[in-house]
Structures are given as C-alpha cells and as structure tokens.
Amino acid sequence: MTPTEATNDDRPALPERAQALDLLRGMIRIRRFEEKCAELYSAMKIRGFLHLCIGEEAIPVGVMPTLVPEDAIVATYREHGHALARGMPMGAVMAEMYGKAGGCSRGRGGSMHLFDAATRFYGGNAIVGGGLPLAVGLALAERMQGRPNVAACFFGEGAVAEGEFHESMNLAALWNLPVLFLCENNLYAMGTALQLSESNTDIHAKAASYGMTSEAVDAMDVLAVGAAARRATEAIRAGEGPYFLELRTYRFRPHSMFDPELYRNKEEVEAWKQRGPIVTFSQRLREAGLLDDAALAGIEAEVAREVDAAVAFAEASEWEPVGDLARDVYTEEDAA
Amino acid sequence: MTAQTANGGTIALTYREAVRAALREALEADPRVFLMGEDVGRYGGCYAVSTGLLAEFGPERIRDTPLSESSFVGAGIGAALGGMRPIVEIMTVNFSLLAIDQIVNNAATIRHMSGGQFSIPLVIRMATGGGRQLAAQHSHSLEGWYAHIPGIRVVTPATLEDARGMLASALACPDPVLIFENALLYNDKGEIPADAGAVDIDRAAIRRPGRDVSLITYGGSLGKTLAAAESLAGQGVDAEVVDLRTLRPLDDATILGSVRRTRRAVIVDEGWRSVGIAAEIMARIMEQAFYDLDAPVARVCSEEVPIPYAKHLEDAALPQTDKIIRAVEHLMGNHG
Numbered sequence: 001m002t003p004t005e006a007t008n009d010d011r012p013a014l015p016e017r018a019q020a021l022d023l024l025r026g027m028i029r030i031r032r033f034e035e036k037c038a039e040l041y042s043a044m045k046i047r048g049f050l051h052l053c054i055g056e057e058a059i060p061v062g063v064m065p066t067l068v069p070e071d072a073i074v075a076t077y078r079e080h081g082h083a084l085a086r087g088m089p090m091g092a093v094m095a096e097m098y099g100k101a102g103g104c105s106r107g108r109g110g111s112m113h114l115f116d117a118a119t120r121f122y123g124g125n126a127i128v129g130g131g132l133p134l135a136v137g138l139a140l141a142e143r144m145q146g147r148p149n150v151a152a153c154f155f156g157e158g159a160v161a162e163g164e165f166h167e168s169m170n171l172a173a174l175w176n177l178p179v180l181f182l183c184e185n186n187l188y189a190m191g192t193a194l195q196l197s198e199s200n201t202d203i204h205a206k207a208a209s210y211g212m213t214s215e216a217v218d219a220m221d222v223l224a225v226g227a228a229a230r231r232a233t234e235a236i237r238a239g240e241g242p243y244f245l246e247l248r249t250y251r252f253r254p255h256s257m258f259d260p261e262l263y264r265n266k267e268e269v270e271a272w273k274q275r276g277p278i279v280t281f282s283q284r285l286r287e288a289g290l291l292d293d294a295a296l297a298g299i300e301a302e303v304a305r306e307v308d309a310a311v312a313f314a315e316a317s318e319w320e321p322v323g324d325l326a327r328d329v330y331t332e333e334d335a336a
Numbered sequence: 337m338t339a340q341t342a343n344g345g346t347i348a349l350t351y352r353e354a355v356r357a358a359l360r361e362a363l364e365a366d367p368r369v370f371l372m373g374e375d376v377g378r379y380g381g382c383y384a385v386s387t388g389l390l391a392e393f394g395p396e397r398i399r400d401t402p403l404s405e406s407s408f409v410g411a412g413i414g415a416a417l418g419g420m421r422p423i424v425e426i427m428t429v430n431f432s433l434l435a436i437d438q439i440v441n442n443a444a445t446i447r448h449m450s451g452g453q454f455s456i457p458l459v460i461r462m463a464t465g466g467g468r469q470l471a472a473q474h475s476h477s478l479e480g481w482y483a484h485i486p487g488i489r490v491v492t493p494a495t496l497e498d499a500r501g502m503l504a505s506a507l508a509c510p511d512p513v514l515i516f517e518n519a520l521l522y523n524d525k526g527e528i529p530a531d532a533g534a535v536d537i538d539r540a541a542i543r544r545p546g547r548d549v550s551l552i553t554y555g556g557s558l559g560k561t562l563a564a565a566e567s568l569a570g571q572g573v574d575a576e577v578v579d580l581r582t583l584r585p586l587d588d589a590t591i592l593g594s595v596r597r598t599r600r601a602v603i604v605d606e607g608w609r610s611v612g613i614a615a616e617i618m619a620r621i622m623e624q625a626f627y628d629l630d631a632p633v634a635r636v637c638s639e640e641v642p643i644p645y646a647k648h649l650e651d652a653a654l655p656q657t658d659k660i661i662r663a664v665e666h667l668m669g670n671h672g
Contacts, residue, residue, distance in 0.1 A: 072417075072418065074414075103451070105449060105450050105451040105453070106451030106452065107451070108448050108449050108451050109449045109450065109451065113449045113450070115446075115449065115450035115451065115453050115454065116453070117450075117453040117454065122414075122417055122446075122454065123446065123449070123450065125442070127437055127441045127442075130410070130437055130438070130441055130442060132407070132410070133406060133407040133408075133409070133411050133413070133414065134410055134411075134413055134414035134417065134442065135414060136407060136410065136411045136414060137410060137411035137412060137413055137414020137415040137416070137417070137418065137422075138414040138415070138417055138418045139414075140411055140414065140415045140418070140420070141414065141415040141416075141417070141418025141419050141420045142418060144370065144415070144420060145368075145418075145419060145420070151414070151418075163404075163406060164406050164407060164410070164437070167402070167404035167406055167407030167408075168407045168410075170402060170404065170407070171401070171402065171404065171407045171408065171411060174402065327452065328447050328448045328450075328451065328452035329447065329448050329486050329487050330447065330487070330489075330511050331447060331452075331455045331510035331511050
C-alpha cells in the first residue's frame, strides 16, 4: 500500500513558531529516545519485546496537547511515544525498559506496560483490543462521577478484527460515553496487511456504523492529527458521546526487534519515509521561515541531553530486590 | 418475595434474597457502587437476584448491558480504575469465558504490572454449578480455574450468612473479587440474624466439628457434605466439615488444623477431578501434614465429562451425598 499525498491546500495552517517548534521537538524527542532504545536492545540492556513507534510520532504529539491532565489514557504495547508525549519522565520510562526499580512500573512491566498514576496513564496493554473496554469503563466512571473528562484510547488497526473492538464501540456509543478512540492504522497487524485481515479496509466507516462521529486523518501530519483531536475532544466534552479517529500512519521499523520484515518491500517503506512526520514538518517549518539549521541543532542537542540523562538514570537505578518479588500482586493496605 | 421479620431478632429469607439485601445495602451505602450485567435491570436478573433494584436505584446504577461479556467486564475494570466500585454480574461461569481476557490479563495483572500504582476494586458475581439439567454450557464449576490466578480473590458463599455478608467485604477489598454463587443455592431458605452484615472473606469455617475425618468442601457441595456427615454419624463416624468459603487465598491454617486433628481428609469439589482445587488442597496436605495422616487423602469430584442433560446422567456426573459417604467408608475401612 502506498501513501496518499495530501495537497498543500488540505493542510492545516501552521501555528505560531514556539508552538510549532514544540511539536517538532516532541516528535524528535520520541524518535531519538527510541533510536537509543534500539541501540540499548542490541547492547542487551533492554530485553523482552521492544516495539518502536518510529514513523508514528505525529500521533501522540498531535493528540496529547488536546487532552487535559485530568483525562485518562489507555495505550498499547507500542506506547513509548504516548508515555513521553503525555509527560511521563523519560528517565522513569527508560528505567522501566531496563527493568529497574526506578522504572515507572518498578520493573514489572517493561516496554509494553508503562503505567503512571500521576498522568492518568493506564498502561501499555499488550493484548490487542484489550484496552478498549478499559477506556469505556474509565469514561463511564467520569460520567457517573459528574466529571467532564475524556478517556483517550490508542490502539492499532489490528484491534479492529477483535471482538472487543466491536463490543466497545457498541457500548461507548450506546451509553454516549466520553471516549476518544484513536486507531493508529499503520497498515500491518504485525506482519499481516490490512487487506488480508479486513473485509472492509475503511476502518473509520466501521466506527461510523455504530453511530459515532468518525474521521480518517493523515497521521503523517502532526497538525492534521492535532486539529482532528481538537475537534474530537471538543465534541466529546460538549457531551456528544464517543468520537473515532482513524489515524493513517506507517511504522518505519520492524514490528519488534525479532521481525525480519518478510511481508513488505523496501520500496514501500522508503516511499512512506519520504512522508515521515518529522522530515515533512521540518521542511514545512523551514519553508515558512520558522526553522533553520541552528534552531534544529538546538533542539537536537537539548533532546540528546535528555536522552543521555534518561540512560544515566536507568543505569544508576537499583534492581528491585528479589525479596519484593510478590509485592503488589494484591494491595497491601497497611503498607502505605 | 420480601424478607420477613421473625421473632428472636432473626429474619427468614432465601439465599437469593440474602444476595439482594447485600446488593441493596451496598448501593445505599456508597454512591460509587453500581450493578452492571446482562438482564440485571428490566428483567430482574436471570436468577431474579436483582429484582426490584432498578425501580429503587434507577438505570444508571442498575445497568443493563448488551451481550458482550468482555466489554462490560472490562468496563467494570476501567470504572474501578476511575474511582467507582462496580459490581459486575455474569450470568454463569461458562459465559465468563467470553470475558476471561479481561479478568486474567487485566483485572489480575494491573496492580502488579503497574508497580503497585493502580488497584482494581471490582466485584464480579456469577452463578456456577450443575444440577439443573442445563447441560454442558450452563453447568460447569470453573471457580477452581480462577483460583489458579494470582491477583484475584475467589469466594464461594455456601450459606445464607455468607450470601448476605461476603459482598460487603468483597466491595471493601481493594482488589478484584470473584463471587461464585452456586445456582442450586438461590432457593435455599433459612433464618439469619436480622442485623447480619459483612463477614470475613479470608478464612475457612468449620461447619460441623468432628473427630474422625475432615470433609473439606465449598459452595454447592456443602449441603451434600453436611448430609453425608449426618448419615455417617449414624454409622459411628464423626466427620468434621470444613467450608473453604474462599478458594483464593486458601486458608491453610484451618484446613491443616482440621486434618491434623482428624488425621484423615476427603475433599469434595464440584469441579473436575484432574488439576482442580481438590488436587491443590491434597497437595498442601501432603506438603504440610503428611506425617499427621492415618490414611491417604481422598476426593469426590465431578466425573470427567461435560455435564450432561439427562437427569440420571447429570446426577451420576456430580458429587452426591452417597458418593461422599462411600468415599469416607472406603477410607475408614481400609485404613481405620
């Protein structure tokens, strides 16, 4: 499948320079963090599964500014970008990759299970489709407690084949719940192309069939993602019920570090890379006179320092004592 | 069917009414509590447990769901994460298999996987057990399966007091609690103190003290086991009956204390024999009380068949009073 080109006229207008550079910095931050993760995986500092979102950075960076701290977030096992864009400390995320006690999940979760109560980040869920019902329930809790907050749920297009997707669409629409469904359609469920797994590949139409507002978005454009998420969250906060965004994107890296990528050709990947969210947004900013080499170097240097600090934090963090292995299987009420 | 006040400070009621009274009390006591499940509202509950509650508490708190076990159980988990105290009703344990992803992969894991940041104060009630000629998709006893899973609690109220009192304790528990109500018990009738309230969900109970053999059971088999003990008393065998009440965590102290006194044990479990809760209890006795035994530990379980429809076949498949008596006679005869 080849990328579809948006014409220049379709693109949302650029924001002011500071805001534009924030978006660029946000995407570069995720990119450089994940590149470092891949390196550390090869160095065997990080083990288990490592799913990189390189190529998909416009989604978390576009969506998160439309959410408020009180909103709840559910993500998938490819959630480093979401965690960082939500504001989780990079050091705690990196330490979790290391499996250290200083990790955001105390080394119990790893790359696929980043959690953070402070930012209402309810995980990294590694069962495809398994997070959607949680988001429906979080939204129900907001509604029943009279709070105006949104439950934002990220999931891949592979989840659309799961029963839990359809059950959750139905329940959210039936109960008019404040759920923002964010389908990251990167065209491959692991190695199975969308057209090999869906009878109807127009995913946003499936959501619309449940009676909720649904849009397909060019998710290689951070501004398009942001504008769509703004429309969606405003509608949800106005009480209009759930809203669905099909975010059309592409994963530049293999599914995980074990993936030999037999299912797609290099030409296809290269074509999508030409439309990469960082390269295209940088180019647009340059053309508009909002970015020059010095500014970009400044961003890169700032991000490099943060990534270095995160690695140092993870290296310095302690290992959880084996004596605490069974901790937090159940709530220890008197421990607090 | 309302509970009637009798003299002596007791009330006469059915097991069904005891559960309903517990639900009503919980809904009155805490605005965060709500009941959600298939046909709990307008229909009144498939076993008529929640009859009348919709009129009392309204459709927000007595919430009829679509036939989508995975999403409404998952929504219960999400709502619990979001600050509510949901009670999710699943019609029968067989249907809970449609939600097992949510129960096993989310409810049981999130506390640990998040490094202790998030607890799931969720109660799931479901009917279990055979004996009603409902055949193999409505009659199984899978509570032992759930007892395999760290991170959840499994309770099995067998008496009116427990039917009345376990729900409040389950709701007070910060972790997921599964309550298994054996469907044959709903019509059990008796008297309980008018002020009956919360009971512990941590300990087994000795329902009949005895010296010669420990009959260890739970749920729908308690009545059959007590009947067997009465019959055995006529033969001069003084059987002690232990009601496990909670299958996870098992109360080793009460189980082993009983076995050490009587030096013989028979486990009665409506689950299948292979790899079941009975096997687990036998293993614990071997590990911890082997030298206190005067005879091998025995068990009476369901036969290894899907529970059949025809009454004579179903009766033959399930633990029955005469089978329990024969097992004890065998134990005493061979080894007394």
